[in-house]
Amino acid sequence: MDMKLNIKVWRQKNSSASGAFETYQVNANEHMSFLEMLDVLNEDLVSKKMEPIAFEHDCREGICGTCCMVINGRPHGPNAGTTTCQLHMRFFKDGDTIVVEPYRAKAFPVLKDLVVDRAAFDRIIQAGGYISVNAGQAPDGNSIPIGKERAARAFEAAACIGCGACVAACPNGSAMLFTSAKVSHLGLLPQGEVESERRVSAMVAQMDKEGFGMCSNVGACEAECPKEIKLDNIAFLNRSYFKSKFKGREA
Amino acid sequence: MNLNSKVPPGPINTKWTQYKSTIPIVAPNNKRKLEVIVVGSGLAGASAASSLGELGYAVKCFTFHDSPRRAHSIAAQGGINAAKNYANDGDSIFRLFYDTVKGGDYRAREANVHRLAECSVDIIDQCVAQGVPFAREYGGLLENRSFGGVQVSRTFYARGQTGQQLLIGAYQSLSRQIALGTVDMYNRHEMLDLVMVDGKARGIIARNLLTGELERHAAHAVVLATGGYGNVFYLSTNAMMCNVTAAWKSVKKGALMANPCFTQIHPTCIPVSGDYQSKLTLMSESLRNDGRVWVPKNIADAEAIRTGKLKGSMISEDARDYFLERRYPAFGNLVPRDVASRAAKVECDKGHGVSPTGLAVYLDFSAAIERYGRSEANKQGLHDLPKARIIEMGEKVVSDKYGNLFEMYEKITGENPYKEPMKIYPAVHYTMGGLWVDYNLETNIPGLFALGECNFSDHGANRLGASALMQGLADGYFVIPYTIGTYLSNEISTPKIKNDLPEFLEAERKTSDLISRLLSIKGSQSVESFHRRLGKIMWDNCGMARNEEGLIKGRQMIRELREEFYRDVYVPGSNDEYNPELEKAVRVADFLEMGELMMLDALNRKESCGGHFREESSTADGEAKRNDEEFAYVAAWAWDDNNPVMYKENLVFENVELKTRSYK
Numbered sequence: 001m002d003m004k005l006n007i008k009v010w011r012q013k014n015s016s017a018s019g020a021f022e023t024y025q026v027n028a029n030e031h032m033s034f035l036e037m038l039d040v041l042n043e044d045l046v047s048k049k050m051e052p053i054a055f056e057h058d059c060r061e062g063i064c065g066t067c068c069m070v071i072n073g074r075p076h077g078p079n080a081g082t083t084t085c086q087l088h089m090r091f092f093k094d095g096d097t098i099v100v101e102p103y104r105a106k107a108f109p110v111l112k113d114l115v116v117d118r119a120a121f122d123r124i125i126q127a128g129g130y131i132s133v134n135a136g137q138a139p140d141g142n143s144i145p146i147g148k149e150r151a152a153r154a155f156e157a158a159a160c161i162g163c164g165a166c167v168a169a170c171p172n173g174s175a176m177l178f179t180s181a182k183v184s185h186l187g188l189l190p191q192g193e194v195e196s197e198r199r200v201s202a203m204v205a206q207m208d209k210e211g212f213g214m215c216s217n218v219g220a221c222e223a224e225c226p227k228e229i230k231l232d233n234i235a236f237l238n239r240s241y242f243k244s245k246f247k248g249r250e251a
Numbered sequence: 252m253n254l255n256s257k258v259p260p261g262p263i264n265t266k267w268t269q270y271k272s273t274i275p276i277v278a279p280n281n282k283r284k285l286e287v288i289v290v291g292s293g294l295a296g297a298s299a300a301s302s303l304g305e306l307g308y309a310v311k312c313f314t315f316h317d318s319p320r321r322a323h324s325i326a327a328q329g330g331i332n333a334a335k336n337y338a339n340d341g342d343s344i345f346r347l348f349y350d351t352v353k354g355g356d357y358r359a360r361e362a363n364v365h366r367l368a369e370c371s372v373d374i375i376d377q378c379v380a381q382g383v384p385f386a387r388e389y390g391g392l393l394e395n396r397s398f399g400g401v402q403v404s405r406t407f408y409a410r411g412q413t414g415q416q417l418l419i420g421a422y423q424s425l426s427r428q429i430a431l432g433t434v435d436m437y438n439r440h441e442m443l444d445l446v447m448v449d450g451k452a453r454g455i456i457a458r459n460l461l462t463g464e465l466e467r468h469a470a471h472a473v474v475l476a477t478g479g480y481g482n483v484f485y486l487s488t489n490a491m492m493c494n495v496t497a498a499w500k501s502v503k504k505g506a507l508m509a510n511p512c513f514t515q516i517h518p519t520c521i522p523v524s525g526d527y528q529s530k531l532t533l534m535s536e537s538l539r540n541d542g543r544v545w546v547p548k549n550i551a552d553a554e555a556i557r558t559g560k561l562k563g564s565m566i567s568e569d570a571r572d573y574f575l576e577r578r579y580p581a582f583g584n585l586v587p588r589d590v591a592s593r594a595a596k597v598e599c600d601k602g603h604g605v606s607p608t609g610l611a612v613y614l615d616f617s618a619a620i621e622r623y624g625r626s627e628a629n630k631q632g633l634h635d636l637p638k639a640r641i642i643e644m645g646e647k648v649v650s651d652k653y654g655n656l657f658e659m660y661e662k663i664t665g666e667n668p669y670k671e672p673m674k675i676y677p678a679v680h681y682t683m684g685g686l687w688v689d690y691n692l693e694t695n696i697p698g699l700f701a702l703g704e705c706n707f708s709d710h711g712a713n714r715l716g717a718s719a720l721m722q723g724l725a726d727g728y729f730v731i732p733y734t735i736g737t738y739l740s741n742e743i744s745t746p747k748i749k750n751d752l753p754e755f756l757e758a759e760r761k762t763s764d765l766i767s768r769l770l771s772i773k774g775s776q777s778v779e780s781f782h783r784r785l786g787k788i789m790w791d792n793c794g795m796a797r798n799e800e801g802l803i804k805g806r807q808m809i810r811e812l813r814e815e816f817y818r819d820v821y822v823p824g825s826n827d828e829y830n831p832e833l834e835k836a837v838r839v840a841d842f843l844e845m846g847e848l849m850m851l852d853a854l855n856r857k858e859s860c861g862g863h864f865r866e867e868s869s870t871a872d873g874e875a876k877r878n879d880e881e882f883a884y885v886a887a888w889a890w891d892d893n894n895p896v897m898y899k900e901n902l903v904f905e906n907v908e909l910k911t912r913s914y915k
Contacts, residue, residue, distance in 0.1 A: 014828065029525070033663075036527050039779075046777045046832070051823055054831060056317065058490040060530045062659065063415055064321045086662045111461060112829045119438065122318050126430040130423035131382045135302040135728040136373070138380035142337065145391025155384035155409060158416060162320055185382065192382045 001030045003094040007041060009053055010101045015109050015117075023097075030090040034077065035060060035067065037089055054113040062086040062226065065161030068168070069114045070101040075165035075224045083163065083226040103168035107175070107211045118164050120210040121178060127206035128199035129182040131192045144190050157185040159227045166221035166229070172213030177221035179207050180237035181229045187240055197244035204241055254507075254887060254900040257689040258362040263906045264345070267366045270690075274733050275740035282307035285739050286470035286747065288455055290442045290497050292319030294414075294720060295703025296476030297421035298727025303474075304425075304433035306732055308739075311468060312425065312434050313457055315441040315492060315834075320422040323478060323490040324723060327414025328535035328656065329398065330406035331378075331720040333371040338395050342403040344368045351718060352907045354400045354587050355683070355711020356861035356877060358510070358885070361906055362690060363708045370725035375407055377728055381420040385409050398716040399536050400587035400914075406717045411535050411656045417720055421727070440466070442497040443765075443837065444758045445473065445504045445699065452501075452699035453748050454755060456762045460834060463826040465762055467755040469748035472698045472738055474731065475501065476723075479682035479704040481514065483842045483849065484794075485786020487679035488520060488533040494838035495845045498686055498705055506694045507887035507898060509687035509707035511845065512853035515714055515862045516795050517680030518544075518591035521663055522611040529779070531678040532663055534614070535656055536716040539584045541619035541649065542673070544591070545571045546603035546612050556605045563605065563613050563672040574598055574612075582914040589713045589862045589875075590914060592677035596795050597873060599676070606674050615672035620645035677795060681719060683710040683862065684852075687887040687900070691734035692726060695887075698738055702726035707885065712861025766826050769836045774819030778836045781816050785809065785839070789846050797853050798866040806850040813843040848888055851895060858882045879909050 005026050012019030026041040035057050042052035058066040062083040069084055071077035077087045092098060100114065108116040146154075158181070166177035183200050186192030192199075215234060222231045259270040277285065285308055289300040292314040300312040316322060334347040347368040352359055375393070379385065385407050386394040395404040409416040428434040437457065444456040446467070454469035480495035481487040502508050519534045547553045548570050555561040574594055576583045586594075595612045598604065605611050621638075624645025628636050636644075646669050650657065660668050686694050686701035688708055693700050703723040710718065749755075792805030816839070824830040859868040859875035860882070868876045885900040 029527075031524050032527055036529065039529060040527055043777060043779060046779075046821065046823055049821070049823065052832060054829060058316065058321055058492050059323060059326045060491060061326050061532055062662075063412065064323070064325050064490060066316065066321050081658075082662060086659070088662065088665070090665060115829065118317060122320075122426065122436075122438075125423060126426040130427040131380065132427060133377070133380045133424075134305040135298070135377060135424075135732065138373070138376035141335070141375040141379040141385075142392050144379075146387055147391050148387050148389050151384050151387045151391075154382070155416075158382075158384050158409075158419065159412065161415070162318065185384070189382050189384070191380055 001094070003028050003030065003089065003092065005037070005092065006097040008097055008099045009114070011053070011113055012110055013112065015111050019110065028089050030088070032089045033060070033085060034071070034087040034089065035085050054115050056115050057085055060085040063161060065163040068103055068116065068163050068165065070103060070168060072099050075103065075168040076226050081226060081228050103164055105167045105173035107173060108164060108167060120212070121162050121164065121175070123210065124175065124179055124203055124206045125182065128202035129186070131186060132195060146189060150188055154185050154188040157181045157188070157229065157233055160229050161227055163226060165224045165226060167212065169220040169224035170213065171218060171220065172216060174215045175207050175212040176215035176234050176237065177225065177229055179203050180233040183240055184233040184236040187236065196240055197247060200237060200240040201244050252695070252898050254687065254695070254898055255689060256360060256900060257691060258360070259690065263361060263365050266362055267369055271733050274736045277736055277740050277743060279307050281743040283309060285309065285742060286311065287472050287474060287735070288313070288468060288470040289474045289476060290455065291322065291476035291478065291705070292316070292425065293322030293324035293476060293478060293703065294418055294421055294723030295705070295727045296322065297418065297425045298724050299474055299476055299702055299731050300434050301421065301424035301428045302728050302732045303735070304428035304431070307433065310428070310434040311437065311470065313437045313440045313442060315439065315460060317438055319425055319436065319438070320419065322418060323493055324720070325415045325418045326490065327720050328411040328533065329537040330396065330408035330413045330717040331374065331417065332398070332405050332717045333375045333407060333721065334368055334405060335372055335375060337393060338404040340403045342405050344372070346403065347371060347405065349907055350401045351709065351715060352711065353912060354715040355713055356912055357711065357879070357883065357904065357907070357909050358513070358860055358902065359709055359711035360902060361904060366730065367709050367722055367725050370729040371721050373729055374721060374724045378417055378420050381424060383409065383416045383420045396537060397540060397585065399539060399585045399591070400715045408537065411537070411653060414720060417724065421724070441834065443500065443762045445501045446755050446758045447504055447696065448748070448752055448754045451697045454750060456758050461829050463828060463830065465759050467750040467759055469750040469755065471742045471745060471748060472700065472735060474700040474702060475686065475705050476702040476727065477705050479685065480842070480845055481679045481682050483785065483846050484679040484789045485782050486523065486528065486531050486790070488517060488531050491530060494841065496838050496841045498701070499841040499845055501686065501694070501696065501699060502890045504696065505889070506696050506699060507687040507889055508684065508848060509885050509887040510684040510852065511849045511888065512793065512856060512863050513683035513712050513861060514679060515588055515681040515683060516592040516677045517588055518595055518677050519614060519675045520678035521660065522606045522674055522676040523608065532659070533678070533680060534660060534673065534675060536588070538614060538653060538656060541652070542584065542614040542616050543573055543618055544575050544584055544595070544612055544614055545573045546598045546605060548572045550602045553603045553605055557607055557609060563615070564670065572603070579914045586914045587713055587715060592795060593864060595677055611674040611676045613672040614675045616649055616668065617672070620649055620669070623648035681714055683707065683712060683714055687885065691737050692731055693734070693738060700731060700735065702731060712863055765837070766833065769820065769822050769833065769840070770826060772817065772820050772822070774821045776819050777821060778832055778839050781812065781820060782835070782839045782842065784812055785842060785846055788812065789849070793850055793853050796864050796866050799854065802850050802854040806847055806854070809843060809847045809850065816840065816843055844890065848890060848895060852886055852888065855886060855897060856882055877911070
């Protein structure tokens with residue numbers, strides 16, 4: 001089915017310019033993905049010698065975490081467990097006006113149009129989101145059995161794609177879901193447990209330094225996470241964090 | 252030019268061990284003074300950068316993504332092979348080596364493949380130690396599954412997200428080195444030229460994608476881990492930004508491109524649905540463990556399905572043609588990718604295709620769902636259950652194995668694959684060809700190394716499933732940290748390379764000229780439209796089946812398209828800003844040359860092998876006919892706009908007997 005849509009989209013030249021909404025018309029169809037619809041719009045803009053809308057995207061399979069935008073007020077749009085690249089136009093109606101904005105968060109400055117800077121996430125990982133093992137040091141992979149259940153929980157936390165929807169969804173602009181997913185993923189595994197106290201302190205300190213807000217248990221992050229990362233990771237982080245503080249370990 | 256593969260002497264199973272212990276080592280105090288540039292942050296790039304950083308080299312790592320974690324390795328679904336033999340099913344390093352050489356249709360270099368098989372074992376250990384959450388059995392030990400082209404279970408996996416988990420492991424190791432200061436990370440930087448000084452690779456020109464500024468980065472050695480060139484076909488399973496530019500700029504500086512025509516067409520992708528599409532989605536090969544591939548026996552049924560009058564689930568068992576099981580009884584649905592893809596094409600060409608375009612076959616899980624349901628019911632001691640309940644239990648088992656893939660399929664197509672068979676069709680997925688490298692993974696340019704999909708070395712004419720992840724990580728964690736010593740041990744007295752040498756300034760000026768030229772054409776057609784047309788030329792003439800006439804015609808068409816591109820392309824915006832259209836223009840310009848070289852290579856190789864199927868070279872029953880007498884060599888090309896020159900590296904097989912590859 002063909003559909004005519006109005007796309008009301010945030011245009012901003014660069015990080016220092018002020019931005020504004022512009023509205024464009026686009027002819028789409030229900031089989032397109034949301035990004036394919038934007039491709040069609042951009043082709044049209046280029047053909048009119050107008051500047052295309054800048055947005056980030058890469059794998060278009062919902063796994064690289066590159067695409068990020070707020071669609072009708074929700075990061076990655078209306079569907080649960082879905083990245084923008086996997087959102088299809090059959091969930092919209094002919095004649096709809098769709099509002100598209102960049103993530104809005106202090107720690108994710110807008111670079112251009114829908115593109116934001118998420119380098120703060122990399123720096124949180126650099127602060128401690130790893131297991132300290134050099135290539136060549138590892139014992140046999142089966143030397144430490146890990147219960148299927150525990151491995152599955154670690155996997156579910158590790159499924160985070162670092163897209164930042166949790167931050168964009170949070171009224172406080174908090175990065176707790178992202179950070180806690182890594183803290184749980186590594187902390188649940190015997191290999192990662194060894195340095196878990198140092199890890200949680202360092203990652204939380206970096207998170208604060210980057211200007212992310214506090215967590216006040218709103219739960220919007222969980223609701224909007226395209227990989228359905230659970231809030232109980234935050235509880236895991238809090239437990240680990242307090243444990244590390246009571247033991248008097250330094251960040 | 253004489254291509255010296257530098258394969259060390261000795262029996263195949265001890266070559267690498269012996270060689271490793273003789274490679275010159277650079278002392279720690281000297282390592283700090285030696286700078287290495289790594290371009291790319293996928294499995295090969297991130298593992299190489301972190302490992303070289305751990306060793307103490309001064310590393311700079313570049314990615315055009317906003318973060319190293321986005322590299323396209325992340326999208327690999329099914330798994331990673333390793334000769335652990337945890338399944339006790341007769342696997343061994345030799346068997347993995349043998350399967351890979353055979354799967355590659357005897358067009359890979361034996362010594363490199365054997366080393367890969369040896370390293371595979373260490374990779375799993377390394378990844379587990381990094382916290383990669385592989386699938387596990389109830390006893391807590393690692394679980395395995397099987398993949399196409401082999402008869403053992405040696406594939407380790409993390410649901411359908413193995414690539415993601417391995418890449419995150421490598422990314423975390425890289426992050427640790429960044430924090431320690433051994434690796435300087437340059438996000439949003441794209442390599443646009445290789446800089447050579449006195450015949451050696453000494454640096455790169457990189458464009459800051461946010462500001463447009465060109466930067467000159469100097470080092471003692473340059474390591475490319477920039478992936479494959481499948482996007483030359485426009486529609487592929489590669490991510491949108493995957494490109495050949497870094498490798499191609501190196502080719503233009505004299506590096507050789509080996510076997511460029513060896514392209515892998517993956518059999519199980521979601522079929523094309525419209526011309527607005529710019530990307531295709533893969534459905535993991537692991538699905539062929541449990542899914543059965545079929546088309547309707549009667550063309551009338553296929554027609555009714557195409558027009559929506561019938562559904563796949565309504566076709567009775569005896570009216571289905573399970574063509575892989577019929578043609579290849581020994582391997583059935585698990586034949587290698589090239590074989591499965593061609594077979595699907597044959598059925599669709601005969602009129603048995605099932606999507607509105609006629610280009611799709613079924614991948615059906617109903618038998619597996621029922622089988623698993625019964626087995627689950629038996630486990631729980633529940634006999635005489637109604638069929639609906641058994642199906643429900645079976646769906647749960649299948650969901651545990653492939654849940655995210657089924658969800659992905661449903662999101663994209665709007666159809667429920669538990670109830671209706673999936674529709675799939677082959678699509679471009681991987682490129683076995685790449686920069687020619689020797690045993691040290693060094694190209695013919697001294698100091699320029701190529702790892703992972705970027706090089707040509709391990710997969711011959713066809714890559715087996717779950718082997719790309721293995722190669723990327725073997726190269727980065729366990730090969731380059733040793734072999735780069737062969738080069739850098741001779742560089743310890745070379746002072747820091749200055750980035751204001753005339754060679755750097757010249758390369759920077761040329762890059763700047765190219766960008767100005769592209770922006771100043773101000774023609775009437777978008778970059779995307781040229782890319783789309785190039786893709787169609789490639790798919791029609793250099794796709795799943797190739798012939799002399801088409802290849803000659805295709806080469807000419809590409810040359811004409813290239814000329815038109817430089818005359819009529821329209822690139823909006825300016826250089827000094829974030830400008831994705833400009834980035835694309837530079838990449839498409841290089842694809843327009845690479846595509847021509849692929850045609851030429853395919854034209855030269857008058858045999859069928861692996862993913863390269865020349866219609867002139869096939870058997871009476873439509874199988875590929877290899878010609879070892881004339882073509883058991885690597886074709887390594889030096890580019891020249893008018894007359895590219897091909898150099899041969901003859902392949903010697905001392906440990907694997909050359910046989911007709913049969914999966915029947």
